Amino acid sequence: MRPRRVVVILKRIALYATAGFFTLLSIFPFYWMLVTAFKEDNDLYVAGTVRDHIPWIFNEPPTLEHYQYLLGDTAYLVWVRNTLLVGAAVVVITLLLAVPAGYALARLTGRIPPTLLFIPFSRVVSVLGLQNSLWALVLVYPTFTIPFCTWLLMGFFRSIPRDIEEQAMIDGYSRLAAIRIVVLPLAMSGVLTAAFFSFALVMQDFVYALTFISSVGKMTVSLGIPVALFRDVFNWGAMMAAALITSVPIAIVYNLFIDRFIAGLTTGAVKG
Amino acid sequence: MALPEQAPAAARPAPLALRRATLADREGALGRLLMAPAFLYVILLVGIPFVLAILLSFSGARSGSLAFSWVGLYHFATIIRDDQFQRTLVNTLIFTVVSQILVMILATTAANVLEAAFVGKRAVRMVLLLPWAVPVSLATMAWAWIFDSTFSVINWTLRAGGLMKGWIYWLGDTELAMAAIIIIHVWRMFPFATVVLLAGLTAIPTEIREAAVIDGASFWRRLFQVNLPLLLPVVAVAVLFGVVFTSTDLSVVYLLTRGGPYNSTHVLSSLAFQRGILGGDLGQGAAIALFLLPALVLVAIGLLRLARRSEVGG
Amino acid sequence: MAYVETKDLRKAFGDVVAVDGVSLSVGEGELLVLLGPSGCGKTTLMRMIAGLETPTSGEIWIAGERVDVDVPPRARGIAMVFQSYALYPHKTAYKNIAFPLEAMATPPAQVRERVAIGARRFGIERLLSRFPRQLSGGERQRVALARAVVRDPKVFLFDEPLSNLDAQLRALARYELREFQRQIGTTTIYVTHDQVEAMGLGDRIAVMDKGKVRQVGTPQDVYDYPTDTFVATFLGSPPMNLVEHDEQTLYGFRPEHLLPRAAFAQEEDVVIYHLRVRQVEHLGADRLIYGHLKEETRADQPVIAALPVTIPTPVAEDQVYEFAVPARAMRYFDRTTGLRRLDGAA
Numbered sequence: 001m002r003p004r005r006v007v008v009i010l011k012r013i014a015l016y017a018t019a020g021f022f023t024l025l026s027i028f029p030f031y032w033m034l035v036t037a038f039k040e041d042n043d044l045y046v047a048g049t050v051r052d053h054i055p056w057i058f059n060e061p062p063t064l065e066h067y068q069y070l071l072g073d074t075a076y077l078v079w080v081r082n083t084l085l086v087g088a089a090v091v092v093i094t095l096l097l098a099v100p101a102g103y104a105l106a107r108l109t110g111r112i113p114p115t116l117l118f119i120p121f122s123r124v125v126s127v128l129g130l131q132n133s134l135w136a137l138v139l140v141y142p143t144f145t146i147p148f149c150t151w152l153l154m155g156f157f158r159s160i161p162r163d164i165e166e167q168a169m170i171d172g173y174s175r176l177a178a179i180r181i182v183v184l185p186l187a188m189s190g191v192l193t194a195a196f197f198s199f200a201l202v203m204q205d206f207v208y209a210l211t212f213i214s215s216v217g218k219m220t221v222s223l224g225i226p227v228a229l230f231r232d233v234f235n236w237g238a239m240m241a242a243a244l245i246t247s248v249p250i251a252i253v254y255n256l257f258i259d260r261f262i263a264g265l266t267t268g269a270v271k272g
Numbered sequence: 273m274a275l276p277e278q279a280p281a282a283a284r285p286a287p288l289a290l291r292r293a294t295l296a297d298r299e300g301a302l303g304r305l306l307m308a309p310a311f312l313y314v315i316l317l318v319g320i321p322f323v324l325a326i327l328l329s330f331s332g333a334r335s336g337s338l339a340f341s342w343v344g345l346y347h348f349a350t351i352i353r354d355d356q357f358q359r360t361l362v363n364t365l366i367f368t369v370v371s372q373i374l375v376m377i378l379a380t381t382a383a384n385v386l387e388a389a390f391v392g393k394r395a396v397r398m399v400l401l402l403p404w405a406v407p408v409s410l411a412t413m414a415w416a417w418i419f420d421s422t423f424s425v426i427n428w429t430l431r432a433g434g435l436m437k438g439w440i441y442w443l444g445d446t447e448l449a450m451a452a453i454i455i456i457h458v459w460r461m462f463p464f465a466t467v468v469l470l471a472g473l474t475a476i477p478t479e480i481r482e483a484a485v486i487d488g489a490s491f492w493r494r495l496f497q498v499n500l501p502l503l504l505p506v507v508a509v510a511v512l513f514g515v516v517f518t519s520t521d522l523s524v525v526y527l528l529t530r531g532g533p534y535n536s537t538h539v540l541s542s543l544a545f546q547r548g549i550l551g552g553d554l555g556q557g558a559a560i561a562l563f564l565l566p567a568l569v570l571v572a573i574g575l576l577r578l579a580r581r582s583e584v585g586g
Numbered sequence: 587m588a589y590v591e592t593k594d595l596r597k598a599f600g601d602v603v604a605v606d607g608v609s610l611s612v613g614e615g616e617l618l619v620l621l622g623p624s625g626c627g628k629t630t631l632m633r634m635i636a637g638l639e640t641p642t643s644g645e646i647w648i649a650g651e652r653v654d655v656d657v658p659p660r661a662r663g664i665a666m667v668f669q670s671y672a673l674y675p676h677k678t679a680y681k682n683i684a685f686p687l688e689a690m691a692t693p694p695a696q697v698r699e700r701v702a703i704g705a706r707r708f709g710i711e712r713l714l715s716r717f718p719r720q721l722s723g724g725e726r727q728r729v730a731l732a733r734a735v736v737r738d739p740k741v742f743l744f745d746e747p748l749s750n751l752d753a754q755l756r757a758l759a760r761y762e763l764r765e766f767q768r769q770i771g772t773t774t775i776y777v778t779h780d781q782v783e784a785m786g787l788g789d790r791i792a793v794m795d796k797g798k799v800r801q802v803g804t805p806q807d808v809y810d811y812p813t814d815t816f817v818a819t820f821l822g823s824p825p826m827n828l829v830e831h832d833e834q835t836l837y838g839f840r841p842e843h844l845l846p847r848a849a850f851a852q853e854e855d856v857v858i859y860h861l862r863v864r865q866v867e868h869l870g871a872d873r874l875i876y877g878h879l880k881e882e883t884r885a886d887q888p889v890i891a892a893l894p895v896t897i898p899t900p901v902a903e904d905q906v907y908e909f910a911v912p913a914r915a916m917r918y919f920d921r922t923t924g925l926r927r928l929d930g931a932a
Contacts, residue, residue, distance in 0.1 A: 012390075015385060015388055015390060016390065018381065018382075018385045019385055019386065019390065019392075019393075019396050022378075022382050022385070022396070022400060022466075023396050023399050023400070025459070026399050026400050026402055026403050026459075026463055027399050027402065029403075029411070029414045029415060029418060029459070030402060030406075030414075032414065032417070032418060032425060033414050036417065044423070045422075045423060046423070047422050047423065048422065048423055048424050048425070048427045048428040048431070048439070049431075049439060051431075051432070054432075055423075055425045055428050056425070056429075096309075097309045097310040097313055098310055100306035100307070100309070100310070101306060101307045101309070101310035101311065103306060104302075104303045104304075104306035104307040105307065107303075108299055108300075108302065108303030108306070139317065140317065142313060142314075142317075143313070143314055143317045143318050146310050146313060146314055147314060150310055161670065161672070163668045163669075163670050163672035164672050164673075164674060164675075166638050166659075166666075166668070166672070167666065167668060167672035167674075168674075168685075168689075169637075169638070169658070169659045169660060170636060170637075170638075170659045170660065170664060170665065170666045171660070171685050171686035171689055171733070172660040172685075172686050172689025172690055173660060173689055174658065174660070175299065175302060176302065182674060185676050186675065186676060200405070203407050204407045204408060205407075206407070206408060206409040206522070206523040206527075207522045207523060207541075207545075210522075210526075210545075211545075211549060221407075222407045222408075222409045222410065223409070225409065225410060225413065226409045226410070226412070226413045226527050236417050236420075236423075239413055239417070240413075240414065240417065242410075243406075243410040243411075243413055243414055246407070246410060247402075247405070247406040247407070247410055247411075250405055250406065250407070251401065251402050251405040251406060254401055254405040255398045255401060258401060258467065
């Protein structure tokens with residue numbers, strides 16, 4: 001029987017090794033993106049059969065030329081602007097509709113199984129080409145952001161004790177006024193989370209953008225980068241540069257909100 | 273619906289105007305009113321295209337013409353006999369099932385590991401989220417570069433490690449391309465599943481797990497007889513999420529292989545897109561897309577029932 | 587004259603009847619306690635009076651005006667203190683107290699004045715700038731009370747406001763609450779499941795069970811002359827002993843009335859019981875004797891006797907002693923209906 005101490009240490013090592021493995025698994029494509037974005041072309045385009053050229057490191061000093069190309073010679077910034085506009089519009093529409101719906105489902109009715117709300121049934125239906133218009137996207141995106149955010153907000157509203165609303169009603173307000181004055185301020189973090197996830201969901205979409213948008217000047221980043229970044233020669237460096245600077249901000253902000261999202265998800269699933 | 277703002281002299285009974293109950297007080301009607309806009313928006317903008325899609329699948333419509341000619345079940349009959357369509361159906365199934373199995377294995381392991389507290393745990397959790405946070409199209413392009421036929425870094429690494437002699441053309445060979453697609457799906461989805469399972473694990477009351485330890489159960493027994501059953505609702509939700517997103521995915525297939533080589537890696541949504549929108553045969557495209565729906569609904573109902581039934585304490 | 591009145595009030599949630607035909611009247615300035623076990627309907631009754639639930643049928647009158655139709659909570663002139671105190675977590679104590687005044691668009695100068703008065707009454711002036719999470723349970727309760735008082739309501743409604751306090755604090759809190767209600771003279775309805783609290787606080791107690799009011803009366807009334815076995819056993823700790831004497835009658839006597847025969851005068855009119863002692867609990871001020879009666883009517887009925895420390899008679903386990911209950915303290919209940927017989931044993 002091994003002494004406990006040794007077993008504990010072995011377990012610790014196994015723990016760190018597994019954690020390390022998963023970390024590596026998740027992160028290596030990003031590392032590869034990073035490296036590609038800053039490598040000289042002749043450091044990049046070396047056939048994989050060449051043994052002594054190690055692709056994982058910088059064999060030549062890093063360069064900013066891909067970023068210069070990206071920001072100067074492509075429509076990338078236009079796409080960023082488009083994405084922000086569409087995103088903002090969708091967030092507004094979503095919050096306007098999902099906040100009252102989330103409240104109603106949390107307090108006033110209760111017959112919908114909440115998990116149903118975040119299944120994007122709209123994805124299944126092939127969309128039918130309103131041609132080349134960003135407004136089409138603004139119209140269509142809420143069909144999945146609204147159910148998702150309603151479900152999210154439902155969880156947040158449920159966590160606010162009923163007592164407080166009823167106290168406000170006794171203290172002199174109608175239920176609607178009580179919601180506005182007492183409940184909403186307390187649900188602010190939920191509203192922010194919903195806003196963020198609406199935007200994140202918009203950024204994720206590729207299919208609707210592919211279907212609705214055909215002219216380069218109207219594309220979003222998620223569509224433009226894979227499909228329209230270059231006119232003639234394919235440029236992996238620039239593409240990875242674009243992918244990197246688009247991904248990193250989202251990923252950072254995701255982390256700020258993920259706790260709340262998960263809390264909502266498990267309360268919904270575990271306790272119904 | 274705002275309260276009339278009248279200031280009474282003393283803090284005594286409210287003036288008559290305030291005293292009648294308004295709509296803002298009637299809970300039943302208020303509830304329906306608050307839900308209505310969201311409900312209508314989604315129903316209309318999902319429902320109408322949906323009905324339209326059904327109608328289209330029975331029509332000979334082509335993009336560019338407004339004619340709507342009734343063809344009955346022609347499209348459905350055609351595609352069922354089509355080899356490529358059958359292949360596509362099988363692909364969709366394979367991609368979904370295989371990736372979900374792998375995701376669940378990886379996620380369960382990762383969740384159990386991450387549960388323990390250790391240095392850098394927060395950082396690991398953050399990193400684990402990256403694959404899911406990144407837009408799918410961008411992630412796919414990164415992987416396309418990783419699988420590139422001349423410069424693939426995976427190939428280089430495998431050769432450097434002595435695990436490979438020749439050279440693999442990932443996207444040029446059907447089986448390998450399918451494997452590549454599955455790898456991307458798994459890479460994207462397992463972090464999300466891990467975080468969900470992790471949260472589910474922590475939601476299990478500590479007393480129950482401590483009781484199992486005191487009762488003398490070994491790690492494996494505890495895993496299979498206490499943790500996993502209690503995790504079932506959460507697992508069901510994570511699997512449902514994964515199934516829906518993988519089976520309806522168009523981005524990965526379209527961007528990685530365009531359905532190639534020779535249309536052998538298509539899934540239902542990418543084939544529908546190719547034939548319906550790129551090819552202009554809206555009727556056939558609609559029919560292909562609709563194929564997915566009944567299966568999806570059944571799976572959703574099944575998993576939701578599972579989640580409900582295994583809920584502890586309702 | 588009844589200040590708050592319910593007439594045959596009924597509330598059903600689907601098939602479940604929570605309140606089943608309750609007619610109560612509360613006099614002006616009175617403190618009426620709604621007492622009963624959980625699920626008896628007392629909270630639902632109070633919520634209907636407050637306007638938070640709509641009655642299925644029946645009427646509610648406050649200060650001579652009918653309120654159950656179309657008069658929302660804010661217009662009924664009531665103030666309510668919830669069990670959790672329902673303080674607005676994102677507002678300071680000051681803002682919490684000022685809230686109802688601001689809801690009525692009271693001029694700011696008056697708001698400040700009334701909040702100051704309310705805070706002074708409960709001794710919380712120095713806490714006004716704090717947030718609820720920075721206050722202790724007792725302090726939160728005072729803020730909730732100050733908020734209730736500040737707009738001069740017609741009726742106070744309290745929903746178990748002391749159950750969140752430490753047991754040690756409760757007696758003191760009860761005393762202060764009573765003092766406060768006496769001073770301010772507002773009609774009060776108080777819900778609790780704690781019969782000690784009810785006895786200590788109420789001018790009258792309405793004992794409820796399964797949606798119906800079993801008895802309304804002063805604490806002494808309901809304690810000494812319970813209308814049925816439910817009331818008899820709900821009040822008093824330990825509860826009244828109920829002993830079967832024949833097919834139709836239950837004899838009821840409280841533990842403090844079951845004493846050694848020798849504790850009574852020779853000529854006093856008593857009923858004798860022979861008690862086999864099972865356990866003795868020494869509780870400081872009392873001894874509780876758990877035992878069985880050896881009487882012939884039905885063997886081995888368990889009873890409890892409460893001996894005050896002033897009766898030092900030695901009592902040992904497994905012994906049989908001669909105990910007695912004075913006739914004036916004996917109550918008689920019908921075995922089938924549970925109702926008390928007013929005329930003595932059949």
